[in-house]
Amino acid sequence: MSYDTWYLLFLGTVIAMLMLNLIQWWLYRERVYALYTFYMLAWIAFFCLLNAADTWPVIRFVQVAIPMAAYIAYFELTIYFLNLQITRPGLIRIFRTTQVVLITYIVLEILLCFLTDWWQQPFHGILHTVVRSGLAGLSFYIISIIYRWENIVARLFITGSTALVIGAIAAMLATLFFSQPWGDMAWHKPLAYMQTGILAELLFFSTGLTYRHRSQEIRQAVRKALVEKELIQEREQRQREQLEAALNVQQLKQEKTEVQIRALQTQINPHFLFNSLNTLSSLIDEDPLLATTFVDELSTVYRYLLRSNVLELTTLQLELNFIQSYLNLLKTRYGRGLITEIQVRPDHAGLLLPPLTLQLLTENAVKHNVILANKPLVIRIKTDDDRQIIVENSLQRKTLRVESNGIGLSNITSKYKLLGSRPPVFEEDIHSFRVILPVIETLKEFSATKEAW
Missing domain, CATH: 3.30.565.10 (Histidine kinase-like ATPase, C-terminal domain)
Incomplete structure (x- = not known):
């Protein structure tokens, strides 16, 4: 399969998933769907801008800044996807620190690519490799922690994250080992490996979101059933108490009547x-x-x-x-x-x-x-x-x-x-x-x- 055909297939699939997520966002009004939408838009923008860019400074900026923006959205999505505010507040501190570093890196890239010519220096490539390697190491650390959770939603999310990391590493290796990386075949293109990882990640994310929402509905239904059961039991208890009170009143009236009748007879x-x-x-x-x-x-x-x-x-x-x-x-x-x-x-x-x-x-x-x-x-x-x-x-x-x-x-x-x-x-x-x-x-x-x- 040629890369152009693969690219259109990849882009169409991601856009279809984006449209489905937009519908879910409109229906459920949850923040996690908004973050997931922004995450997919970041990757769509990355590949579209990369194809449309006609100058090297713009190409270098898109190659660096847009994926970093996607990673910032990824960490925010992780927090709400896995409810880390409740389960793992320690991980949130790591994510916030990483997001600050990535925002700083994006600002630095604006300076390097549009205000200086440092984007042509080896320093630029080395810095980008260091950042990407740090992200890969952090990702494996997070994967090793979360994958131990006995939670299907968490495992689907982490499996998708693993697919993204593997795709990113494969793209790096393809850049090093293919002598002609810009050939017509899709598997000769480093971006194709990155796109495959992204596509697998989005599929796992979408499945996880669906399962997450279904689990929430089940929990809400169970909670509602429990509340209704408690209300029914409370209502029955009150009815029993009212009945017992009425019976007690009736018994007292009966006893009073009997006493009065005895008095009349005596x-x-x-x-x-x-x-x-x-x-x-x-x-x-x-x-x-x-x-x-x-x-x-x-x-x-x-x-x-x-x-x-x-x-x-x-x-x-x-x-x-x-x-x-x-x-x-x-x-x-x-x-x-x-x-x-x-x-x-x-x-x-x-x-x-x-x-x-x-x-x-x-x-x-x-x-x-x-x-x-x-x-x-x-x-x-x-x-x-x-x-x-x-x-x-x-x-x-x-x-x-x-x-x-x-x-x-x-x-x-x-x-x-x-x-x-x-x-x-x-x-x-x-x-x-x-x-x-x-x-x-x-x-x-x-x-x-x-x-x-």
Whole structure:
């Protein structure tokens, strides 16, 4: 291959790589791509100016100054390519010193080539050889250090640098050993060896830059994934903490509700016991046998009262079992003056209501109405198609107003409110007083209650 053909191939390849790097620089906006662009432009300028130069002072200046400018860019590129600011700050000091020396050498070349005729003296060639040899030695030193790094990007960069050094040494040897270095064949041209080294270097550099950018993207993606994972974990932790706090608040509210319900239930016991003991006291003298039966019923009722203190809800069936014993106590006291009717569908036996609700309503009816054998008080307990419990009594108010202690109906309303249910409905007409107890929806288990009974 002739040198002219090789030169065009070399120049076209470098320009294509330059265009690709310019696109990457525009996309990524990183300083390393700007330095790489300047480095390639320096070599393109070197070979173009060398072909265009028509005087020896200009030729000598281009031969010396432009490669030195490329080496200055090379050292700066190395710093950012390999992130030496973080990994090897000691090498940066060596590079900065070398860059100062090269800048001084370029200024000296301007003086030698354009203001004096020293460029024709052997001193000029010797000085250039010394500088080039120093650069080659420094390059091998840097290569020996960086090549030991277990880093693919660093090794690609150093391999490219090695190719440049080998090309430069080959060009020097070709200048010494070829008797006709300016022949037509490319391999007779010392510049062809330099160009080959540069081309190999740029290929390794471009590959290293691509791998470097891909590694950065992977690291950023991993870092982003880790940050997102941490954010998700933190969000989940906060949600758990909020849920635990909500559960704690709910538990405290539940405990408060239970305490309030217990307090409401304990209000009933002394009042009921007082009335029952008064009745029992009368029966002992009048009918001892009936008094015995009354004591049995009273023990059954009071057993339920004691056990109901630990419950928030009970089933309608258990409440009906209790109210039967309670009504028996009342009938012992009032005889034919009290009539009860219970009409509850079997499939409604599992309906839920606060304990002692039926007892409170029955007691309220007895307390505020006239009870006579010829004018009996009728109490009805039933359910409707909407699964509501209805407690109704005939309305026959006492002439004298009975003072209320606020325990009865307000007690029931308070229990339903604490349980988060709709309040009971109270209805009254000229013939009856009616209480409608709404359905209580709950998932609580009452197996313990059933086992207790």
